[in-house]
Amino acid sequence: MVKRKVFMLMLTCLLIVSSIFSQVKLVSEVGIHTEAWKTVINDFQKETGIKATIQQFPYANYFDQLMLTFTSGRVDFDVPYISMLWYPALATAGYIYPINKLSGYEELNLEDISGIDNGWQNGNLYYIPYMNELGGIVYRTDLFNDPKEKAAFQEKYGYELTPPKTLEQYRDIAEFFYRPPELYGVTLMGQRSIFLATHFLQRLWARGGNLLDSEKKPIFNSKEGIEALQEVGEMFKYANPSAKTYVFQDALTEFTQGRSAMAEIWTTAMLYTENPETSKVVGKASFVGFPRPEEMKDERLPMLYISWGFTISSASKNKDQALEWIKFVTDTKNEVKAAPYGNIPARFSSINDEELRAKFPWLEGFSEAMENSIPTPMVPLIPEGNAIINDYIAPAVSEYLSGSKTAERALNDAADGVYKLMKEHGYY
Numbered sequence: 001m002v003k004r005k006v007f008m009l010m011l012t013c014l015l016i017v018s019s020i021f022s023q024v025k026l027v028s029e030v031g032i033h034t035e036a037w038k039t040v041i042n043d044f045q046k047e048t049g050i051k052a053t054i055q056q057f058p059y060a061n062y063f064d065q066l067m068l069t070f071t072s073g074r075v076d077f078d079v080p081y082i083s084m085l086w087y088p089a090l091a092t093a094g095y096i097y098p099i100n101k102l103s104g105y106e107e108l109n110l111e112d113i114s115g116i117d118n119g120w121q122n123g124n125l126y127y128i129p130y131m132n133e134l135g136g137i138v139y140r141t142d143l144f145n146d147p148k149e150k151a152a153f154q155e156k157y158g159y160e161l162t163p164p165k166t167l168e169q170y171r172d173i174a175e176f177f178y179r180p181p182e183l184y185g186v187t188l189m190g191q192r193s194i195f196l197a198t199h200f201l202q203r204l205w206a207r208g209g210n211l212l213d214s215e216k217k218p219i220f221n222s223k224e225g226i227e228a229l230q231e232v233g234e235m236f237k238y239a240n241p242s243a244k245t246y247v248f249q250d251a252l253t254e255f256t257q258g259r260s261a262m263a264e265i266w267t268t269a270m271l272y273t274e275n276p277e278t279s280k281v282v283g284k285a286s287f288v289g290f291p292r293p294e295e296m297k298d299e300r301l302p303m304l305y306i307s308w309g310f311t312i313s314s315a316s317k318n319k320d321q322a323l324e325w326i327k328f329v330t331d332t333k334n335e336v337k338a339a340p341y342g343n344i345p346a347r348f349s350s351i352n353d354e355e356l357r358a359k360f361p362w363l364e365g366f367s368e369a370m371e372n373s374i375p376t377p378m379v380p381l382i383p384e385g386n387a388i389i390n391d392y393i394a395p396a397v398s399e400y401l402s403g404s405k406t407a408e409r410a411l412n413d414a415a416d417g418v419y420k421l422m423k424e425h426g427y428y
Contacts, residue, residue, distance in 0.1 A: 092383060165297055212380060
């Protein structure tokens, strides 16, 4: 009996010591959704006994810092929180570990996570989404609900003014609210960048087109692609002339200052519209997924998908603790708890939570768009993905907008460049 008591005492001591020294090291950028999930770190330690620490870097040099650490072989973190666009390169290099190879990963309840299919590469799961958003239209509810505006729109166009579900409605509404210099119909991002490219991508997908075929050959210079690019140029007629120089932050500022009726942007903009310190449209904005052509409005098609989430370092000696962190932070109750601090949750069960919906009514439009679309990253999830968009698609759109090339010529030249790139990299 004495020996048993001694044994139990020693076992208890070992468990206490193990709990004290069990830890997981997190690394992230400095951003609002990181600030959101940081609010549950203490809860994690209380519930699991695992200590979590975090190191953060400014977004501008975060990826470079990650790569420097990985290539040096002196990895001192367990869980990198990263953009979904980064993980394919990290997985290909072997820097991050297949989560599905860890015991208990099934408890992540993957079917509840929107966009989870994008986290798999070559049969392995490397990435768990935490922050999810879609490209679409952020719009002014005060203007859309104004009886005088509704009556004037009905008289001019012959149908009711509502958030646009079709591309035809979107153009009409942008034209209707185009009242420079006080108000513009739509805010766009025209600087030659990945932001400009998204305006083309959304319309390409909405028409049933795609960037690459199953053999990774470029097909965006199709009839659908040419029509999509021409429509991008058409929509700039109803934007601020300065929009040709805009990137995301510029577009966000214009909309939150009440200078446009709509902004073609993504869901995270809603978090900024509700900030009373910087926004003039608090309580006056909502979100709808990107419109489709009339004949395709009910089809389930790709829609621009942006995500940040969690991965596990291959060099980590605490992979089990890392998985425990991911299970905890992406649990529905913890996503819901953290969301008001600056996050759009990845789980359907979170974005449909009644309490969270009461705080963020615009989640209804986001949830509807997520459930009725194919969440599609803004760059193909291959190592060449960023080059395809930044080095070929964005310049092609810019060349068309500047008038230096026709839509057909700009896309054909870009397709030739992408074909050459992919061939040089051994795809065909």
